[in-house]
Amino acid sequence: MKAVGITTHGDLDVFKLAHQLVLRIYQTTRSFPREEIFGLVSQLRRAASSVPANIAEGAGRLNRAEYRRFVGIARGSAVEVGYYLRLGCDLGYISQPDYDDLRRECERVCQMLTRLTQSL
Helix, strand or coil: CCCCCCCCHHHCHHHHHHHHHHHHHHHHHCCCCHHHHHHHHHHHHHHHHHHHHHHHHHHCCCCHHHHHHHHHHHHHHHHHHHHHHHHHHHCCCCCHHHHHHHHHHHHHHHHHHHHHHHHC
16 A cells, blocks of 8 residues: 655654754754753753654655654644743743744744645
C-alpha cells in the first residue's frame, strides 16, 4: 500500500517552517538557566519537535483520516509551544523581540496546519 498525501513530508512548506522553528527554539533555550534543563527547556523542545515529527508520521500513514489525526496532534503541540514561549518570556528567559518573532512563527505554523487539515 502507498502512503497518502504528498510524496514526502519534506516537500511541505509547513514541515519546513516547523523544522526551522524547532532549530530556533533549540538555539533560544541554550541560554535558559541550568535549573530549567529538565523543566521548561525539556518541555519546550519536546513540544516543538513533536510538530514536524507528527507531520512526518501522518504523511506516512495509509489513509487520510490517520493523516488528519496526526496533523491535529501537530497543531496541538504547536499551540503548546506558543504557551511555553510565553512562559519563557514572562520568566525573563526570552527577550520580548525574540518572543514576538517566535510567536509569529508558531502562529504561522498553526495556520498552515489548519489549512493542511482542511485539505485532507
